[in-house]
Amino acid sequence: MLRFSLVTLACITVNVQAQDLEALKLDTRTRALPVLPKVVAMMKETVVAKGAVDAIPVCKDKAPQLIKEQSDKTGWQMRRVSLKTRNPERGAPDVWEARQLAEFNIRAANGEKADTLEAGEVISENGKQVYRYIKAIPVGDVCLACHGAREGLDTALKEQLARSYPHDRAVDYQLGQIRGALSVQRPL
Ligand code: HEC
Structure with missing residues (x-):
């Protein structure tokens, strides 16, 4: 039987049979991921209808809100993370x-x-087992309006971002790169 055993810095990876891990992954995918295309669709509509500055609330408020709804539905912790954050x-x-x-x-x-x-x-944290799942979020066309090359950004947008996000690192992305990820923690 295939078994995994790794020690991570923060927590202990638990030995789980490969088929159980696969089942957890499939189920988590099915129940957590539908939120991602919803956010992209809403972003596209809003950028086209209102322009980039007025679409800021989609990434700022709407995306976290939709993720929270999905999180409430499943009882799992869910959030967006990135190595180069805006917020x-x-x-x-x-x-x-x-x-x-x-x-x-x-x-x-x-x-x-x-x-x-x-x-x-599957991770053991403070004696409790949690299934941790993470899915990359790619940079699509519409994302470039606000996460693309800094010089290319709309002037009004740049001003708005500079005011709200003085530590913004989420620019200079190219199409197809990894913008961040959706991270899920599912108690077992
Ligand atoms: C209209 C401008 C705009 C567009 C277009 C946009 N974003 Fe964002 N994005 C933002 C803002 C503003 C934040 C900071 C949100 C906050 O305050 O939490 C953000 C934050 C994020 C974050 C959270 C991590 C971080 O950097 O703080 C992710 C992930 C993200 N965006 C992905 C995307 C993806 C993927 C797309 C394309 C589908 C996209 N964004 C399109 C403005 C935008």
Whole structure:
């Protein structure tokens, strides 16, 4: 039987049979991921209808709200994280998430497509078992309006971002890169 045993910095990875891990991954995917295309669709509509400045609330309020609704529905913790955040107060990764995001960047550099990158592990935290799942969020066309090359950004948008996000690192992305990830913690 295939078994996994790894020790991470922050927490202990629990030995779980490969088929159980696969089942957890499939179920988590099915119940957590539908929120992602909803956010992208809403962003596209809003940027086209109102322009980038007025679409800021979609990434700022709507996306976290839709993720919270999905989180309430499932009873799992869910949030967006990134190695290059716009809003570090909400989107800074913990050790496990940072490790997975770094791994995603390596896998992408080796030719894997950003929208296929995911990882899942059973972790023991303070004696409780949690299934942790993370799925990369790729940079699509519409994202470039606000996360693309800094010089290319609309002037009014740049001013607005500078006012609201003095520590903004979420620019200079290119199409197909990894913008961040959706991170899920599911108590077992
Ligand atoms: C209209 C401008 C705008 C567009 C277009 C946009 N974003 Fe954002 N994005 C923001 C803002 C503003 C934040 C900071 C939100 C906050 O305050 O939490 C953000 C934050 C994020 C975060 C959370 C991590 C962080 O950096 O703070 C992710 C992930 C993200 N965006 C992904 C995307 C993706 C993927 C797309 C394309 C589908 C996209 N964004 C399009 C403005 C935008």
